[in-house]
Amino acid sequence: MARKIAGDAWQQAPGEDLIFSQRHGGMIESRGFSRTFDGPIKRAGLRRITVRPARHACGTLLAFLKVRPKVAQAILRHSQLSMTMDSCTHGVDEDQREAAALPADLLGGPLIG
Structure with a gap:
């Protein structure tokens, strides 16, 4: 989904199959992952969990x-x-x-x- 949204701006190494990535591809740092993880939790209406x-x-x-x-x-x-x-x-x-x-x-x- 993120790859589709980013379109031509997507930058991920060949063979790199990440579940969570930066907005335009590539690995994210742990702090960024926590922010990314919070989004689906909030949308699901669940209590925040790390x-x-x-x-x-x-x-x-x-x-x-x-x-x-x-x-x-x-x-x-x-x-x-x-x-x-x-x-x-x-x-x-x-x-x-x-x-x-x-x-x-x-x-x-x-x-x-």
């Missing part, structure tokens, strides 16, 4: 959904599996998974996982 807690939430959700640790490591872009296991994927045991499904059952809809 990137780090969002990554932790993603790791926990991946664990809840029983995603294999190596796959979660790739999604979270960690160089070490231990980083994924120790700091981002908060363990979700079967009792917790069942408890999380109760509200969905009560509301009449299935819960993924």
